[in-house]
Amino acid sequence: QVQLVESGGGLVQAGGSLRLSCTASGSICCINTMGWYRQAPGKQRELVALTTSSGITNYADSVKGRFAISRDNAKNTVSLQMNSLKPEDTAVYYCHALRGFNNYWGQGTQVTVSS
Secondary structure, three states: OEEEEEEOOEEEEOOOOEEEEEEEEEOOOOEEEEEEEEEOOOOOOEEEEEEOOOOOEEEOHHHOOOEEEEEEOOOOEEEEEEOOOOHHHOEEEEEEEEEOOEEEEOOOEEEEEEO
16 A cells, blocks of 8 residues: 655645645555646546656646656655646645556645635
8 A cells, every 4th residue: 555645735826836745655665657636626637747757757738837746766755846826726636656556646735826
């Protein structure tokens, strides 16, 4: 089992920045992909950004150029730096890890961007 704990959400004005962090614990060996998803009210959960153990990254088109994902394998953490935030970025953000064929999720952290 892998446990994921997120931190860093909150309320920010449009144009502002937030940094989300996620720490993995438990059976952390062989975690391949780590990333962030988000779910806004009434919408499906969607990928925001991910990074593989080899350093490959992928971003949703809506956040390219504004968000940056980083991973520290030694500390078992993944972070998401969010800049130039927009009201449409408001959602619950979930940390995700893929280990083998198993998906693990954090409890989610609320990000609210006011206009």
